[in-house]
Amino acid sequence: MDSVELILASAVRLAVPLAFAALGEWIAERAGTLNISVEGMMLGGAFTAVAGAGLTGSASAGLLFGVAAGLLVAFVHACFSHRLSVNTYVVGLTLNVLVLGLTSFLLLKTESRQVDKLTIPLLSDIPVIGPALFDQRWPAYLLAALVPAAWWLVRRSRWGLEARAAGENPQSADVTGIDVNKRRRQALMLCGALAGLGGAYLAVAEVGTFNQNMTAGRGYMVIAAVIFGGWTLRGTLAGVLVFGAADAMRLALPALGYTLNPQFLVASPYILALIAMTFFATTRRGPAALGRPFVRGIT
Template sequence: MFAAIGEWIAERAGTLNISVEAMMLGGAFTAVTGAVATGSPEFGLLCGIVTGLVVALIHANLSHRLSVNTYVVGLTLNVLVLGLTSYLADKTEFFQVAKVAIPWLSDLPIIGSALFDVRWTTYLLIALIPLAWWLVQRSRWGLEARAAGENPQSADVTGIHVNKRRRQALLICGLLGGLAGAHLAVAEVGTFNTNMTAGRGYIVLAAVIFGGWTLRGALAGCLLFGAADALRLALPALGYELNAQLLIASPYLLALAAMFFLAKSHRGPAALGAPFVRGIT
């Protein structure tokens, strides 16, 4: 969800950010590295966020300053970060941020411990979701970013710096993508494993498309794909004998099906993925 919120903001501004996988994986690696070096998982979270921002800065400057194809940049960053983290990865200590239980709510049957007795970073979503919605839908910055994604030439005529708004949206995505990877590493898992994001960045892309480029739709997509991933672990534990390979592939098959059926039924930002050069229509 952290990464999907950032990807939604970037895509509404017109950038199809394929490098979200690199942001998440790099954030996961440096979060654990920072936690091991300092003994503080909170410092690790900060390291992960900064790493996501660095990946976003590289992508933004190559795509929106030097006009390098954004898809090529994104895929290159994904492969680069995967290679670097795989080469540098080593056995690390186990670090996790603390759990926080909300009184009364955490005692509810079935959902109590799952929703209200979790790592404290999860609660950041409570503030982040409405803040992201307000930023994009109600602030002047959000209006200009959406204009950059819908009709960049018209936005440019009105005085909006199109590529600047796209870079800023991509930086926000980097911050949240790095946080997503850091949360996975030092809140959910507690350590780093090679390629531990395992394509979740691409699932994020599918969730935004699945949601019709709306925030609530993207979050619903995350819940759906997350449930499919959770069933992969839960069903064998409950004693159901199912094909292991099919269970592993189920979230990605679901993402492909969602994109196949919904990609054309919802209209995304008109200039999504299209580079902007002033004076060229």
């Protein structure tokens, strides 16, 4: 495998857990919720996936445990933000710190378990892109179904129309009979399931075990990817690939013999995410009511 194939394969591999979570974050933000707790959802999903894999003896079953953990974090966030009207940013940051503390305190020593790799014949032999796209751990291929499903749900279904109305003009949506906070809670739950799956994939597909704070800010990269993509699905996925490539360069360049400052390599994906958020947040318009709480009768 030459250097280009190596970097591309690493970029795709590192982008997969981000892509799962980014799908959910995109849905949540289109409904008007800037979900800061996506980091906690991913970290909780990673921890619970490893615990579930150890309990059941199956790494595949661990993925379901990870989804359940993401849903739990989303449920707590939704109750506080969209039932009790607590500031969603405060709730999100609090949940991130809480999950980090709990997973660090309950840190488990388990044997390494990973889901199986699935190589697709013929397609994996395509030069350059074949190994990167068609020689992955099997849960990665779920994205082939989840991406069009998420697009259809948000852009073509009645639920998606109501969720987008909740994100653009919640007062008008409420007048037409849409339960704004219910749609936002539902979008947040979808985000929790997908972010939990992303964290679980990181743990039981990529690493095989759980390490303290193993998501290391990937949840914030996901938020940056949605902003980078201008709140469109294709743009969000492009942002995920860009951040995955930046992370891949950090790992691949030393392996290829290039000597660069190691601290800069570690920081480079986060620097890129910061630049993306700074630039694209001011040049592209997100949902008009993004991050604004909805209380009936108050404009």
